[in-house]
Structure formats: C-alpha cells, structure tokens
Amino acid sequence: MFVRKRIISLKKGEISERYQVVEAYRKGNKVRQNVISLGEYESVKEALKNWEIFLRRMEKDLSVPVDEYMEIRYSRLFNTLVKSRVPLKTALKRRMKLLKKYEGLKSNYLRLKKMSCNKK
Secondary structure, three states: OEEEEEEEEOHHHOEEEEEEEEEEEEEOOEEEEEEEEEEOOOOHHHHHHHHHHHHHHHHHHHOOOHHHOEEEEEEOOOOEEEEEEOOHHHHHHHHHHHHHHHHHHHHHHHHHHHHHHHHO
16 A cells, blocks of 8 residues: 555646555456545545544534525625525535535545555
8 A cells, every 4th residue: 555646737737736545456467456535635644534523524514404404695785694594405405415425535534444454
C-alpha cells in the first residue's frame, strides 16, 4: 500500500494536488489496484481523522426527520437571514443525496481503515 500524488489541472490554469491510496495485488497473472481517493489529505491518518468527524456530522444530519428540514436564505429585502421549512419533495431529494454521499464516504472510510490495519 502506498500514497500516490496526482497533479490535476483545473479551470483558469490552476493546478491542484490530489492524493490516492493504492493497494496493489495479483489476480492470476495480472496486477490489480484498489484505489481510494484521499482528496487533499496527504496522509492516511489525517484523512481517517477528518472523515470520521465528517461522518459523525452527516449521521447527525441524517437523524433529523425529513418533515423538519429547514433552510436559511439571505433576504435582500429585509437585509437579514430568513429561516423557512423545505417542501417535503425537496427535503426527500436532499436526504437521498446526503444518504448516497454518506454511504460512499463510509465505504471508503472502512476500506481505508481495513487497508491500513492490514499493512501493520
């Protein structure tokens, strides 16, 4: 297992560095790789720590009942923030999007944790 650095060109000529954890293994005569994107985190420990915090926040957000979803918008008319209920259809879409993101991140978190435990 090793960490690979990727340099990505963004719009407007900007350059960004992204990191990936790569686990190489053999399947028959071929070499295969399991790749997990760390994003901007350089080390596995740093990514695991931050992902764990983020997962806890997402779990807290997912525990809120859908009919209690609120949104905060800026009102130019009153020059203040206005808090209002989100329509149920919109709330369900947001919940599904958050759940999908949560499941993907949790899957990567568990895979990365397992890979780092196997290394030791």
